[in-house]
Amino acid sequence: MPPERDDKTGRYTPSWSDEDFLEALRELDGVAGTTDVADLVDCSRKTAYHWLNDLADKGEVERREIGGSLTWILDSD
Structure with missing residues (x-):
């Protein structure tokens, strides 16, 4: 599914939220490298x-x- 665009600005809206990345860190016991977080968030x-x-x-x-x-x-x- 392609990202959605904001009707006013034409910019793509993010597919993730801060909470997605914080939750990934929680699942990784609070300490992780960038690649580990990216893998969990799927980005x-x-x-x-x-x-x-x-x-x-x-x-x-x-x-x-x-x-x-x-x-x-x-x-x-």
Whole structure:
């Protein structure tokens, strides 16, 4: 099914929500790499990275480089 377009802007509406990415992290015990989250949400790695990065900017998740890999950590608050 192709993405839907917003009638006013003509932009495609996202197929996912913040909660989809947060739930994926919960299912992965609160700590995961971008590819793991992308696989669970069923999106590209690039989409997952941008979405998780936005969540980190909002303070919903923490990003940490561990062993040269970017790791996302669910905020425990």
